[in-house]
Each structure stands twice: as structure tokens, then as C-alpha cells.
Amino acid sequence: xxxxxxxxxxxxxxxxxxxxxxxxxxxxxxxxxxxxxxxxxxxxxxxxxxxxxxxxxxxxxxxxxxxxxxxxxxxxxxxxxxxxxxxxxxxxxxxxxxxxxxxxxxxxxxxxxxxxxxxxxxxxxxxxxxxxxxxxxxxxxxxxxxxxxxxxxxxxxxxxxxxxxxxxxxxxxxxxxxxxxxxxxxxxxxxxxxxxxxxxxxx
Amino acid sequence: xxxxxxxxxxxxxxxxxxxxxxxxxxxxxxxxxxxxxxxxxxxxxxxxxxxxxxxxxxxxxxxxxxxxxxxxxxxxxxxxxxxxxxxxxxxxxxxxxxxxxxxxxxxxxxxxxxxxxxxxxxxxxxxxxxxxxxxxxxxxxxxxxxxxxxxxxxxxxxxxxxxxxxxxxxxxxxxxxxxxxxxxxxxxxxxxxxxxxxxxxxxx
Numbered sequence: 001x002x003x004x005x006x007x008x009x010x011x012x013x014x015x016x017x018x019x020x021x022x023x024x025x026x027x028x029x030x031x032x033x034x035x036x037x038x039x040x041x042x043x044x045x046x047x048x049x050x051x052x053x054x055x056x057x058x059x060x061x062x063x064x065x066x067x068x069x070x071x072x073x074x075x076x077x078x079x080x081x082x083x084x085x086x087x088x089x090x091x092x093x094x095x096x097x098x099x100x101x102x103x104x105x106x107x108x109x110x111x112x113x114x115x116x117x118x119x120x121x122x123x124x125x126x127x128x129x130x131x132x133x134x135x136x137x138x139x140x141x142x143x144x145x146x147x148x149x150x151x152x153x154x155x156x157x158x159x160x161x162x163x164x165x166x167x168x169x170x171x172x173x174x175x176x177x178x179x180x181x182x183x184x185x186x187x188x189x190x191x192x193x194x195x196x197x198x199x200x201x202x203x
Numbered sequence: 204x205x206x207x208x209x210x211x212x213x214x215x216x217x218x219x220x221x222x223x224x225x226x227x228x229x230x231x232x233x234x235x236x237x238x239x240x241x242x243x244x245x246x247x248x249x250x251x252x253x254x255x256x257x258x259x260x261x262x263x264x265x266x267x268x269x270x271x272x273x274x275x276x277x278x279x280x281x282x283x284x285x286x287x288x289x290x291x292x293x294x295x296x297x298x299x300x301x302x303x304x305x306x307x308x309x310x311x312x313x314x315x316x317x318x319x320x321x322x323x324x325x326x327x328x329x330x331x332x333x334x335x336x337x338x339x340x341x342x343x344x345x346x347x348x349x350x351x352x353x354x355x356x357x358x359x360x361x362x363x364x365x366x367x368x369x370x371x372x373x374x375x376x377x378x379x380x381x382x383x384x385x386x387x388x389x390x391x392x393x394x395x396x397x398x399x400x401x402x403x404x405x406x407x
Contacts, residue, residue, distance in 0.1 A: 004365045008372060010391050022391070025398035031340070032347035034367040036261040042274060103363035131370060131378035148270075161377050191369055198367070 002196075003030045037101035037202075091115070092124070096185060098201045104130060109201055111142070111154075111185060113175060120170045125157065128164040130187075130200060137192030140200070142169065144182040151182055156190075233298035241288040251298075252281055258348040259306045262341055266310045279309040299404065303345055350400040358393030361386055 006026050010019065092112035100107030107129030114122035125142055133139060142154040155169035175182070187201035231239075231250065239247030259280050263273035283305050291301050351359055364375045372390065376383040 004371075009365060009387075010394060011387070018395070021398040021402075022394045025394050025401060028343060028347050028401060029362070029366050029397070032344040034363070035257045035348040035351060036264050036273075038256060038260055042256065042260070042277060103360070103368045131364070131368065131374060134374055134377070161380065189369070194369070196369075198369075200368075 034102045037105060096203060098185060098187065098203050100129060100201050101199060104200045107201055109187065116174050116176070120172050121175060123154065123169050123171065124166060125155075125169060126164060126166045127157070127159055127187075127201075130159045130165075132159045132161050133189065133191065135192055139190055141188050141190055141197070143186055143188065144175065145184045145186055146182045148184075150186065150188070154185075234293050237288060237291050237293070237298050240285065241291070248281075248285060251284065254352050255302055255349065256281070257352065258345045259302070261344055261348050262303075262306055263310050263313075265341065265344070267313055272313050276306070276309045276313050279312070280306045283309060297404075299346070299349060303342070346401060346404060347397075350397050350404070353400055354393055354396055358389050358396060361389045362393045362397070365390055 003026075006023060009026070010022050012019075014022070092114055093116065094113050096111040096113065098109040098111065099105070107127065109125060109127040109130075112124045112126075114124075127140075130140065139156040139158050141156045143150045144152050144154060152171070152173065154171050155167070157165065157167040157169075159165040184203045186199045186203075188197040189200050190197050231247070233251070233254070236247045236251045236254075240251060256277060260273055260277045263276035263280075264270065267273050267276060280302075284302065287305070291298070295301075351362070354362065360379070361375055364370050364378070365372070370378065372386050373383060375381075376386045379386065
């Protein structure tokens with residue numbers, strides 16, 4: 001179980017009793033691990049037809065399409081607002097939206113995928129709200145996934161504080177609009193010296 | 204307070220959510236919310252959901268290991284809360300353990316469904332509560348995640364960045380574009396508040 005250095009967080013100038021209280025909270029945080037990220041549909045308060053006894057949220061399989069459509073629409077609008085005024089000359093065939101998880105839940109990203117007829121598929125990832133990784137040799141990595149399993153890397157990047165990041169990537173394999181061999185994307189953080197690569201963004 | 208629905212005959216709907224604006228998340232206790240839910244108050248139900256959806260989902264995800272099934276368990280849990288609010292007895296204990304038990308039942312139901320549909324998986328024991336250490340770990344996560352929901356957003360953000368993003372205090376300050384001293388102060392006060400919340404719960 002690793003985590004931040006307790007003394008770096010709280011200093012050493014507190015009374016012993018208070019230090020012990022904070023230490024206990026620190027230990028419990030480490031033991032608990034990060035809270036899970038709810039999908040956008042589950043973040044919303046209950047919405048239901050009041051005349052029928054049904055689960056207050058649409059059942060996952062029934063309502064997933066509607067929920068996703070709304071979430072994607074909102075996300076697309078937000079991303080459009082964020083980056084709509086930026087100039088770029090990338091000709092995208094399709095766009096995939098991503099959102100942050102855990103401590104990065106406010107982060108947003110879009111992946112624009114270009115022409116897939118060639119050998120190398122161009123794409124542009126635009127990211128906002130991910131903290132820059134200042135430790136040398138640390139970076140974010142974009143991967144495609146299937147049922148949560150990370151399958152193939154699409155490239156690496158870092159971000160700048162306070163600014164949207166736009167990075168061109170290229171992958172030597174076809175992704176395919178029908179997504180037959182994968183079902184999602186993630187961004188993981190890789191910090192030099194650590195084997196842990198937590199997911200910080202997902203589709 | 205609005206409405207006089209007979210004991211929850213129906214689940215809440217969006218149209219009549221009125222109390223949410225008059226009752227802040229930090230104002231009402233869990234017990235007060237449950238009392239209102241029992242009376243059919245949709246706003247109270249929403250607040251309860253906001254407080255507990257993440258802990259419930261976290262518990263379900265750990266036990267079921269599948270996001271979709273965990274989402275089902277989350278929905279089932281709160282459906283049960285709405286329908287069974289009348290069975291909650293404040294004199295028997297606080298809301299958190301009661302809701303923990305409701306969630307665990309919904310999760311066990313899903314584990315049973317899985318073992319019923321896949322005959323070759325000999326996991327009948329998995330439907331039981333599990334080893335004490337796992338139950339203890341579940342309970343710790345539940346309490347901590349529940350307490351995190353109570354922190355002011357600014358304190359919660361620095362705590363989450365410090366503990367689960369691997370960022371140093373300086374990196375958090377740079378990321379948030381805030382003075383290092385502010386980050387340190389928020390971290391310390393967030394930890395102190397969290398400690399207080401966890402202590403309060405232990406005393407209940």
C-alpha cells in the first residue's frame with residue numbers, strides 16, 4: 001500500500017494528539033482506495049415515470065442508449081465550447097469523447113480519428129484538465145481496450161498546466177468504425193519508477 | 204415539506220423534486236433524510252442517493268468485479284431503499300449500516316444469479332458474506348467514501364489528487380494554479396475534517 005508521505009502532507013508542527021487523528025484518517029484513506037467513478041447516467045439524480053413502479057434509473061440495458069446519447073451530446077457541446085474556436089487542419093472521419101475518472105473527473109478529451117484507408121491511421125487527441133506530469137520519464141498513454149482489458153497503445157503525451165493539450169498521434173493498425181476488436185479507450189498515467197498505471201480517463 | 208404519498212408506493216420522479224433546493228446536502232442528517240424518504244419525499248431520496256451512490260457502487264464493483272452488474276446492484280439498492288424505507292428503525296442504529304446491509308443484499312442477489320446461470324462455476328460460497336477481513340475492508344471503504352462525500356469540494360479535490368493521482372503538493376498547486384500554502388492548508392483541513400467525520404460515525 002503506497003501513498004503520499006504523511007509528513008509532507010501535514011507537516012510536523014501539530015500537537016501529537018492531532019497528528020494521531022490525521023494519521024488515522026491517512027491510513028484509512030490508503031486502506032479504502034479511490035472511490036469509484038459513476039457513469040454519467042448514474043451521476044444524475046433519479047428520473048422516473050411516477051405512475052409506474054420501476055427502478056428510479058432506467059435499467060442499464062434498456063436505457064443505456066438514451067443515457068449515452070444525452071451524455072455524449074452534453075460532452076460534445078462542452079468540448080465544442082472549449083475548443084470550437086481553435087484552429088486545426090485535421091480532417092477527422094469520426095470523433096470519440098472521453099472523460100476523466102477519480103480525482104480527474106473534471107478532465108475532458110476528444111479523439112479525432114482520420115482517414116483509415118492508409119497504413120498509418122492519423123488521430124488527434126485534445127485534452128483538458130489533466131495535470132502535467134513533471135517527473136522526468138512520466139507520461140500519459142492512450143490505449144484501446146476490450147472489456148476493460150488494455151489491448152494496444154495509440155501513443156503517449158504530456159499536458160501543460162492550465163492549457164488544453166492537442167497532440168497528433170499515428171497508429172499502424174486499423175481501428176475500424178465498427179470497433180470489432182475493441183470497445184473503448186482509456187488514458188493511463190505512467191510515472192517513472194512505478195509499475196502502477198492507473199486509468200485517468202475513459203470513454 | 205411537500206407531499207403526502209402513502210408509504211412508498213411509487214418511485215420518485217423528476218417533476219416533483221422541490222425540496223432539493225431547500226435542503227442542502229450538509230444540513231440534514233442521514234436519519235432526517237430517511238424519515239423524509241419514509242414519508243415519500245423525493246428530494247430527500249435524491250440527497251440520500253448523492254451521499255451513498257458512490258459507496259454503494261464501490262462495494263458492488265469490488266464484490267461483483269463487473270461494472271454493468273455493479274450498476275444494476277446500485278439501482279436495485281436504491282429501489283429497495285425507496286420501497287423499504289418504512290422498515291428502517293432509527294432506534295436500532297444509524298442509516299449507514301442499514302444501507303450497507305441493503306446494498307450487500309442486492310449484491311448477493313447478483314452473485315446468486317451468476318452462479319445460477321453458470322452451472323460450471325462452483326462459487327456458491329461467494330454468495331455468503333465472505334471472510335471477515337474482506338468484510339472489514341468493504342466496511343472501511345464504505346465509511347471513507349461516504350465521509351469523502353461530506354467534504355467541501357476544494358478539500359476533497361486536493362485529498363483525491365494527493366492520494367490517488369500520485370501528485371506532490373507542489374504539483375497539485377501547479378495543477379490547480381493555487382498557492383502551495385493554500386494546497387497544504389486545504390489538505391490538512393480536509394484530513395482533519397475527514398478524521399472528525401469518521402470519529403463521529405464510530406461514536407454512533
